[in-house]
Amino acid sequence: MIKTKQPGFTLLEVLLGMSIMSIMMLLLFASLRICVQNWNAGERKIAQISQAAIVQNFLQNKLHGTLPLDADFLEEKQFSFQGEKDKIQFVAAMPASASRLGLQLFNMRIKKSVGAEGYELLVDIQPFFPQGDAEEWSEEQVVILKKVRHLQFAYFGADSDGARSNDIDDLDWQDDWLERKALPRLVSIDIELINGEVWPQLVVALKVERALGAKAAGDRNPFTGVVGGKFVNP
DSSP states (O other), rough: OOOOOOOOOOOOHHHHHHHHHHHHHHHHHHHHHHHHHHHHHHHHHHHHHHHHHHHHHHHHHHHTTTTOOOOSSSOOOSOOOEEEESSSEEEEETTTTTTSSSSEEEEEEEEEEESSSSEEEEEEEEEEEEEEETOOOOOOOEEEEEEEEEEEEEEEEESSSSSOOOGGGGEEEEOOOOOOOSOSSSEEEEEEETOOOBOOOEEEOOOSSSTTSSTTTTEEEETEETTTTOOOOO
């Protein structure tokens, strides 16, 4: 009886094949892990850019439409625009698509986060002037940014009150803008998050000159209810 040799692998060949397969699987999983990490990092970066774009667009649009109105209807006369290092107050109109129509008084400030690191950027919104004497002021508070390490407002304009100076030597950046009839020319906002991310400085040019001085004393704007820089109840 003649014995034939059966085809197969030796033990050494099996061990060698398993070693090669293990190395290939290790490289494959390492590549997948790197891809997942890069994907997650990209998602986080996109989320950060989107957050920065949304917040900066909100700040820019609202500040750009600031109106320099005096709150004469209150018990004590107050200036609608007030600015300090860590907070700012101004009046602007909401878009037609918003549920809150008409002029709104915006108060932005930073506040220590509760149960979390850093600060929060809060926005208090309330009607600048109620529609009726018996109507209560409906106030809304919104947190538009969290985990803030540092936020600072600055204001560019003339040191003296009154009309804006055309002399460049009289214009400078200031830490506050309180009880002035004129608006600053520019408002800058510097933001740094607790993760070390520093946003590009946002500089907004205010488009209105002062107290709507371009309007005649008796010329009433039908959209804002302003007569010569003063708001009147429609």
